[in-house]
Amino acid sequence: MADKAAQGPLSGIRVIDLTSVVFGPYATQIMADMGAEVIKVEPPAGDNTRWITAGPAPGMGGIYVNVNRGKRGVMLDLRQDGDRETLRRLIATADVFIHSMRGSAIAKLGFGYEAVRALRPDIVYTNCYGYSRRGPESDKPAYDDTIQAECGIPHVQGLMNGEPGYVATIMADKVAGLHALYATMMALFHRERTGGRGKGEGQEVEVTMFEAMSSFMLVEHANGAMFSPPTTPAHYHRAVEHNRRPYRTSDGYVAALVYNDKHWSAFMAAIGPSWASEEFSTLEKRAQQIGRVYELLGETFLTRTTQEWLDILGALHIPCARLQSTDALFDNAQLNAIGFFEEVETPQGQVRMPGVPTWFSATPGKVRGPAPMLGQDNQTVLAELESVAPAMVSESK
Template sequence: MDAAAPSAGGPLAGVRVIDLTSVVFGPYATQIMADMGADVIKVEPPDGDNTRWITTGPEAGMGGIYVNVNRGKKSVMLDLRREEDKAALRVLIATADVFIHSMRGKAIARLGFDYEAVRAIRPDIVYTNCYGYSRRGPEADKPAYDDTIQAECGIPYVQGLMNGEPGYVATIMADKVAGLHALYATMMALFHRERTGGRGKGEGQEVEVTMFEAMASFMLVEHANGAMFSPPTTPAHYHRAVEKNRRPYRTKDGYVAALVYNDKHWNAFVQAVRPDWASDEFATLAQRATQIGRVYGLLGETFLTRTTQEWMDTLTALHIPCSPLRTTDELFDNAQLNAIGFFEVIETQQGPTRLPGVPTWFSRTPGRVQGPAPRLGADNDAVLGSPATDRLGDA
């Protein structure tokens, strides 16, 4: 093979993941692992992952969310109330690099697959717990969903500061943010194992990732603001982000998003569009920041004077960040995404399926959509038969 050619399989080729997660938090993390070449074995109960049923698809049990976040995985159906199925899972664990689950702590312990039990089978395992709340606090084992975590970490509150009424963000943000935390935390633990001896010899460990703590960290990046200091200098919110006039600007025929924000962009806009604003009152970013609501209001009045395309032409020429307001459906026909081959069309038993692809690029070990999402229990024979037990020799 040419030394400059990319390697096949992705950066996680050869890594086996036993995935007992469901819904989106854990499956989003393991979907990315699968895209990057890991052998992800999704262990499902007889009723399957709930996301099989909560959105529509071309056949029952293959809803859109499930198909997207479980692509490229293998499905093994096990009833972990049965001893023979527990024994089958133990065989798989002996071949694994990662064990990841999203059950509450007491539930996984009752089944006999807490960290100590799994480590006894595979000492170098990376064992990732995906919880709503950390076991180290008073909310341990409290159930959690995206809506409740959004509320717990203040998202509806700051939306209310902006809109006058508390509201959720219209995406399952907590699930996806926590999923990304689960991904990087698991990869860091694998990296540590590699540095301490590698597969079979290195140091495994237990990892805990929680929705609430992940989202608290996420929200407080900017919203901690002056509340970090002693004494506090501001309430815990970033005033620009919650300003009621911070929204796409209405134009003559639609909407445009634009951020006329830093001094370079502001001065270019003033010179080209509103020379009457060239005053000491708005001269610096610091001055504009203290009266950001008024600035947004003035910009809103100005954007009403031209069409969306006229504004796009003007702002693009001035190198000011801008975009017309688009729908989520329009992402499937986006020129940028299509130019880079972002979407991958794969053949499935339900017909051609167009999946959003891997959003990261590697020069040597690129990831890709490895295959379709599996039907429930589709891989029981292949995984639990000789292919699984043969791998025990490598354990």
């Protein structure tokens, strides 16, 4: 049991990772946290995220360091025959091959699914694309901003705020990364059920930012547009109500959701606002005039301090929170009590990593080390290949 706990639930799984930026690397970062051996393959220029945020050394920006932690790093120039052969030899030892190149680009290099499957028949091969190959935009480039725009996020932000806007996080990359993670794990589970490593059925998996985010957005925003004929426009009216925002108090702000009938009755009994009436007595009635409800609550929250509201709402078991900055997360009592942050020694010094947000009683995950410098593991990985993967026939033959 102790051995399993040290290794994680994906111990023994080898992942060849040709992804870059955040979409794919976020998926493979979680695989590494859970014990998989992830070999990150980068071109000579390196992953772009090495350079886009501040870090303690050139090429070690914060985003790169976070989403590539615990991986081994190999630099290969796939325009060169010898480096393509090295990649083929790595693939022959792998359980998962995952990439984020466009379909035409990966095929041109000779690493489309059929070519990779010929090297390792039971491999799980995960494509991370902007748009599905089955549609007319199959080879269209995609970034988080463009996917947010196309799946409707700025539109619904505009319904709320009066002007379209992106949400202030790279949501599309991270949501798609989680889809890539679970899809790859499902394919590995299928392989295990059909015989396991070497005998089970591998397969090709496609995960796309646009389709993943469209599914994500339409969970609530499909609303009445799902029906025939449609009963409402495709948005959830409470989510886009312009008065839906943190409540201003007499000295700051508080987030609270006085929403269901139990919470509403408790709030009305405790506060007794002058506007309380049968007009707002049920969730159905409040939902039909949610803007007015938010407006009246907003006026009421101005009458007390933030701490007073936190005390009142906490005693009533009504969901509430003080507004915090992202900096404040590093000092959050809940996160620190559970040991969420992990201190990792790196060549650039100590790094306080956001930890693993899931918990396993037998095989917990953990941050397994720093992100690799560009090409830092070339020698050791190539030396290992000499013993586990014999040289293959070169492309020229």
